[in-house]
Amino acid sequence: MNLIKISWANIKDKKLNSFLSVLLLTLGIGMISLLLLLNKQLDEQFRRNIRGIDMVVGAKGSPLQLILSSIYQIDAPTGNVPLSEVNKLKMNPFVKTVIPLSMGDNYQGYRIVGTTPKYIEHYEATVGEGKLFVQPLEVTLGSKVAQATGMKVGDTFASAHGLDEEGDEHGDTKYKVVGVFEPNGSVVDQLILTDLSSVWAIHDHAEEPTHSTEEGETDHDEEAIPHEKEVTSALIQFRSPMGMLALPRQVNANTPMQAALPSIEINRLFSLMGVGIDTLRALAVVIILIAGASVFISLYNSLKERKYEMALMLSMGATRAMLFRMLLLEGLILALLGYVAGVLLSRLGLWLFSQAAEQDFHYSFSGMMLLPEELLLLAGALAIGVLAAALPSLGVYRLSISRTLAQD
Amino acid sequence: MITSKDLSFSYSPHKKFNFPDILCNDGEALLILGQSGRGKTTLLHILALLLTPATGDIIIDGHSIHSLSPKQTATVRANKIGIIYQRAHFVSSLTVLENLLLSNYLAGRNQDRDKAAYLADQLGFSEHLPKKTHELSQGEQQRVSIARALMNNPAVILADEPTSNLDDENCQRVVNLLKAHSAQIGASLIVVTHDQRLKDEFSNQISL
Incomplete structure (x- = not known):
């Protein structure tokens, strides 16, 4: 029994809510990650073949x-x-x-x-x-x-x-x-x-x-x-x-x-594609924000339901900081799950894309390595998880133990 | 052993409770009877250190709680006091066994699986240990909450209407178990109730 185990048990107890939060995060992260990968691959392929040709x-x-x-x-x-x-x-x-x-x-x-x-x-x-x-x-x-x-x-x-x-x-x-x-x-x-x-x-x-x-x-x-x-x-x-x-x-x-001139034409091509990529990226960011809202709502609701549990744990010797950490951990675990699933999803996407590109253009894309930008994405996902969890969890500090326990 | 002196509490200037002094020795039991609205739960929460009294002091195991910091209060509550509520409440995502161990964990003690198994056996819910708490009947849940209160070998066991939601048979069983187990670990047992069925079960009684 420790905080992580309790947090994990809470996540498992609310399977549908957790699933929705993770799913949204997965989609958002997966999309951004796939865009990053494709961007890098395309850029590499294009630049590699252009070199030296004026x-x-x-x-x-x-x-x-x-x-x-x-x-x-x-x-x-x-x-x-x-x-x-x-x-x-x-x-x-x-x-x-x-x-x-x-x-x-x-x-x-x-x-x-x-x-x-x-x-x-x-x-x-x-x-x-x-x-x-x-x-x-x-x-x-x-x-x-x-x-x-x-x-x-x-x-x-x-x-x-x-x-x-x-x-x-x-x-x-x-x-x-x-x-x-x-x-x-x-x-x-x-x-x-x-x-x-x-x-x-x-x-x-x-x-x-x-x-x-x-x-x-x-x-x-x-x-x-x-x-x-x-x-x-x-x-x-x-x-x-x-x-x-x-x-x-x-x-x-x-x-x-x-x-x-290849450099000019390729920049033109990229700026044409850029509009589409920017739109997709904006969409992905919106999905991630919705995922954050989903974590927020899910924790907010479950916190209302679990008010008595919180008071109970406080009466059993838990500190408020401990419960706060426990709730943050729930947001963090959801964010981490979403991130991992998203990154895996983007690799799958790249692989499928590569299969199609291979067939149509004989170009293949590889690169299952984690990009540096994806570490930033991890930081962003965790930040959203923590933030979405922290806002409702602050309620733990306002909870009156005696009143909550006496209510029921 | 727990004693209290001159306890009073007020939620508002019009509603003030003055409580009789309480004395309950190790291994003894005390019944506090009172109708609704007489401050039964308030008194129990004061004794459980969940509420700070307006006046008066409580001595638990020879230590005054008067000048404890919130953190020390939480430590004393976790280690010295076991509380049983009117309706058994648990951390619903955890199993029965985990709920018992939670009491060790939150008190900062080693998680004693043997003791949990022993208590489950004694209180008759061994087969329910791996289940979630909501799968148990009310009577079973109340027995689990008794076990949870006993997990840290507290000096004082406080029970708030432990039998009011139970039928006669379960009521009798729960009271007997409470008395037996608190006597076994030498704890002072204080039961606060309006349940008249308990009147004849306790020799020491106070009315509010």
Whole structure:
């Protein structure tokens, strides 16, 4: 028998009231915690892949779309641009590196991206098994692709046209897997990388404007008239920050391409999402406050009912401070239960979200660690529990033992 | 042993109680009879140190309670006095056994499970120890509250209308148990009641 045991017995005695209080807290805490987790994960994923890329050039269209498709590989590309225009940028004194990207095909939903070894260098990806692609039609798989498709070094596969699994297959030309990357947490994990020339080899005959309506490649053996080589976009690194000022304007004004700055677009994206996140967060705070009110009402009511018990315990030698502590402890235990359940709930939420994101975007989220913000959340939850318990519990100090005992 | 001298109390200037002096030796029993409104419960609460008298003093086990601090009063009440109320009240979330041990805990003593089991056996509710108190009948509850009053071996046992809610059979049983057990631990037993059934049970009587 001790205070904690008595408090716990009281909580168990009022199962429904306690359940409601804990449930509300769980929901509120769970929501905030999930938002924190998602925010952190999204931020990490976005920042990790953005690093070092100062500008993206591609076909004119939405700059955000260009960033999403070229850096994160989640949106459709804006179109193609001539390779010659991209190569011209290499001459520019502000430009340090140009990494051309060419996409348009997939295998089981995983994008096949034609690029140069610089792309791999940039993301610091290392080949774990086999080697890096050298010849056209050789590919190196991202770790997640290898895991999901079960392909190994030496396997061959036919790509499908477009960016989703339902595209028509390029049945006659097959890619050959020559290596698998080590997992490194960047976008490379979810890509099939090959040389730029592979994509041209596959599409030379299929992507001519005249044939674009009938994409089935059953029987055109004749090589199409060589036309200008195209890429989808290019990732640019500047030599100095000065490039940021001059280059985008130059590209937009003087070339058929558009220039998009990842930092600006991503901030724009986050500020768009921010409205939704802020609303959810406000909602969660309201739920937590309601949970506090629920603890308050539940303790207030039970205190009215337990007035006699309190007087009885006082007559048996308990001090008022002791009873006050006992009641605070009830609020504290409820808050702690709500917090633990909420944090667990948010992990479950993140896991479910990750499953969905994995399926749709091949991005996964992990991170079951407790965030520093969540410790703050713990302090907040406990403070609400204590506060909600303290207000009604102060009544213990005004209780007249004799009068209460004589009443009944 | 408990004695009192010149006790008086007033809730308002118009309603003042003057109580007769009380003397009850160790192992003896005293019945205080009185009709409603004569201050029976008030006197019991004064003797139980729950109310501070306007005048007069109480001596428990040779110690005056006159100049005790609230904290000392609580300690004396917890350790020296066992109280039984008209209607048995308990901490409803706890079991019968836990309610008995609570009395040890709140007095700052070791929690004596053996004694709780012994008293439960003596008072005939052993099988109810793991139950919640509201599952017991009134008579059983009153017996549990007697056991609770005995848990700390008090010098004085005070009972406020312990039998008024009980039928004749339970009334007889409760009175016998009260007398037997307070005599056994050498405590002074004071019963305050208007219950005329108890008149013949006690040789020492005071009327209010």
